[in-house]
Amino acid sequence: MTRSTSTRSTSTRSTSTEDPRIGWVYVAPAVAIVLLIALFPLAWTLWESLHQHDLRMPWLGRPFVGLANYAEILRDARFWGALGHTAFFAITSIALELVLGLFLALALNETFRGRGLVRAAVLVPWAIPTVVAALLWRFMFDSQAGIANAMLVRIGVLDQPIVWFIRAATAWVPVILADVWKTTPFVALLLLAGLQNIDRTLYEAAATDGAGPWWQLRHITLPLLAPAMLVVLIFRTLDAFRVFDLIYVLTGGGPGTSTEPISIYAFNAMLQNLEFGYGAALSVVIFLVTFTLAVLYIKGLGADVGGRR
Amino acid sequence: MVLSRPSPCVALRVALMRVALCAICLAACDQRPSGGSVVTISGSALGTEGAVLRRQIARFRAQHPTLRVEIQPTPDDATQRHQLYVQWLNAHAGAPDILQLDVVWTPEFAAAGWILPLDRFSPARDSFFKATVEANVWSGKLYAIPWFVDVGLLYWRTDLLAHAPASMAELVQLAREGMTAPGGARYGIVWQGARYEGLVTVFLEHLGGFGGRIMTGDGRVVVDSPEAIRALTFMRDAIYGSRIAPQEVLTWHEEEARFAFQNGSAVFMRNWPYAYALLAGGADSRVRAKFAVTTMPAAPGGRPTAALGGAQLALNAYSRAPDSAYAVIAYLTAPAQMLERAEVVGQFPTRPALYDDPRLTAALDVPPADARRAIESATPRPVIPIWTQLSELLQIQLHRALARQTSPEEALRTAAREMNALVERTRVRELMAGTVAAGTVTTEAVER
Numbered sequence: 001m002t003r004s005t006s007t008r009s010t011s012t013r014s015t016s017t018e019d020p021r022i023g024w025v026y027v028a029p030a031v032a033i034v035l036l037i038a039l040f041p042l043a044w045t046l047w048e049s050l051h052q053h054d055l056r057m058p059w060l061g062r063p064f065v066g067l068a069n070y071a072e073i074l075r076d077a078r079f080w081g082a083l084g085h086t087a088f089f090a091i092t093s094i095a096l097e098l099v100l101g102l103f104l105a106l107a108l109n110e111t112f113r114g115r116g117l118v119r120a121a122v123l124v125p126w127a128i129p130t131v132v133a134a135l136l137w138r139f140m141f142d143s144q145a146g147i148a149n150a151m152l153v154r155i156g157v158l159d160q161p162i163v164w165f166i167r168a169a170t171a172w173v174p175v176i177l178a179d180v181w182k183t184t185p186f187v188a189l190l191l192l193a194g195l196q197n198i199d200r201t202l203y204e205a206a207a208t209d210g211a212g213p214w215w216q217l218r219h220i221t222l223p224l225l226a227p228a229m230l231v232v233l234i235f236r237t238l239d240a241f242r243v244f245d246l247i248y249v250l251t252g253g254g255p256g257t258s259t260e261p262i263s264i265y266a267f268n269a270m271l272q273n274l275e276f277g278y279g280a281a282l283s284v285v286i287f288l289v290t291f292t293l294a295v296l297y298i299k300g301l302g303a304d305v306g307g308r309r
Numbered sequence: 310m311v312l313s314r315p316s317p318c319v320a321l322r323v324a325l326m327r328v329a330l331c332a333i334c335l336a337a338c339d340q341r342p343s344g345g346s347v348v349t350i351s352g353s354a355l356g357t358e359g360a361v362l363r364r365q366i367a368r369f370r371a372q373h374p375t376l377r378v379e380i381q382p383t384p385d386d387a388t389q390r391h392q393l394y395v396q397w398l399n400a401h402a403g404a405p406d407i408l409q410l411d412v413v414w415t416p417e418f419a420a421a422g423w424i425l426p427l428d429r430f431s432p433a434r435d436s437f438f439k440a441t442v443e444a445n446v447w448s449g450k451l452y453a454i455p456w457f458v459d460v461g462l463l464y465w466r467t468d469l470l471a472h473a474p475a476s477m478a479e480l481v482q483l484a485r486e487g488m489t490a491p492g493g494a495r496y497g498i499v500w501q502g503a504r505y506e507g508l509v510t511v512f513l514e515h516l517g518g519f520g521g522r523i524m525t526g527d528g529r530v531v532v533d534s535p536e537a538i539r540a541l542t543f544m545r546d547a548i549y550g551s552r553i554a555p556q557e558v559l560t561w562h563e564e565e566a567r568f569a570f571q572n573g574s575a576v577f578m579r580n581w582p583y584a585y586a587l588l589a590g591g592a593d594s595r596v597r598a599k600f601a602v603t604t605m606p607a608a609p610g611g612r613p614t615a616a617l618g619g620a621q622l623a624l625n626a627y628s629r630a631p632d633s634a635y636a637v638i639a640y641l642t643a644p645a646q647m648l649e650r651a652e653v654v655g656q657f658p659t660r661p662a663l664y665d666d667p668r669l670t671a672a673l674d675v676p677p678a679d680a681r682r683a684i685e686s687a688t689p690r691p692v693i694p695i696w697t698q699l700s701e702l703l704q705i706q707l708h709r710a711l712a713r714q715t716s717p718e719e720a721l722r723t724a725a726r727e728m729n730a731l732v733e734r735t736r737v738r739e740l741m742a743g744t745v746a747a748g749t750v751t752t753e754a755v756e757r
Binding site: 055059144256 | 325708
């Protein structure tokens, strides 16, 4: 960074009387703020994660333990369980959201009366705060008064009402459904933006050559929508890996810990149990996992996006 | 640059002066108003609880005109209040001087050196219930004064049953009778089965009833004992075997259980005393004058056990006015104030002598004799500084067993293993034996 600035300043010095150091002075406050609010907490968390530091056990002090916290994470069955739950949640919900979002986007891309109104109405679930949405779904899946049981019994899928939140398999149902319900509009909106970027004339040309709608979808729409889908994937994966409020309200991570995602586990260690050292190590691991995912996406699919621009 | 720059020397001096000014401001702000000391108290200050606290403090101030007493509001949610306290005390904050503690926090705060031993004020230990004192003693010293006591009660329907159960087996049998009787209730028994501290208190009552315990006196976790396995199996059978408890209890806290009982849907309910007034006098209660309370019965080899809850008042170790603060604690925990709390809020006094007082009979909804019997069979949760962490490990395994993800044996064996490992890792046993004092481990560990 320093080198590029200095080269530029040598080349501009002949035409400008400004001292390049003045530039640094001007950006110094901004740099300081970035250091203070982004890098400092990150560095502090890293440093903290190398200590055994339990706020509630001052008699243990705050000894430096090197990578012991990380070694413990690798041995921690609850951590691996949480990672697995997070991955399961991310894959299932994103797959559903992508498919449903695509259908929705295609429908919204057609011209029909009141399209503007429908487009706005579709966004309503996205606009509801997650905690409120989660509470709504919790009520709907309540074992006695919930509408889910009533409907499933009426149409004969269930013989009798079931208690959704006491089995791992059934507890996931409201969680995934709530996320899909809430986030599909967002996915659809991003995909709709992508659809509108596709040149209309391509479809006209294809239609002239006798291509049907299915062929057009497979060979024009989907390939040209890939960049928008990548954006959706990145956004949603990172979001899903940080899922917290939805599951916190719906299942609290239960039954047992069978729907607990890593964010709730880290929250628990850090803020409920005030295990700052171990909690910091968990946060660093979460950061590394999401960072790796982001890099993989950009590397694996990003070149494609860049090429199309 | 258009503006002429001041010389660096002047700029520096201006900057230095500004810093100095700020420092003076901060120092001034930190100073407490002079003349008479200020005592702050933090605790439940909402609703009727807040009203009675404010009234009592106003009376205290009238008697002590030189002393200022202020209420520092804290969240009513126990977990949040606990987090705040821990953060403040870690920062050695001197306020609030008086801390309202949950019954399981005292050993934690005492071991951390955050609260003061109160023995130098010579409080009369034997004028409080034994269990409430035990819960507040750490390495032989009393660290908090019991303020009011909460205790697990078994509510039962007097319109469906002729008498309270005398044993665990009879509990099941009566629950079934109450369910099948004409006009019977939908559920036999309801309790708190969600994965939280409440589940542990329910388990503790079953555990005691079967003759087990969570921990030995020297800090060894024994929740994998045969008695404990029988107790957890009993709870699980109540759901899937005899089916007296609905599967829903595994998602229920206190209020869901109360709603079910209040609607007349349950023969028995395990809950805290707060429910009594709501069931006895609530406009939407369908069980008014149709219920009574007792304690959870025992199986052969066990004894009736009630979980102990409630609040205590402790003295911040960093308080600048500990003597004045103790005067406030002594006033608030005096018999007259306890009677007033009982009357206004319905909370049980911690002094057994008051249970013979006719004023208490008039004040409490629960017959004082029933309340007293329950409190006398109350068992504190293990008095150990890391209780909350131990409890979390136990909660998860209890919930797994009750949700049939694993067997009771397996669950309790895992819980005991994990809990003992935590006790080992945190060196609590040495702390309990007094061989480790706060802060001594640090240097040792660093050297290693």
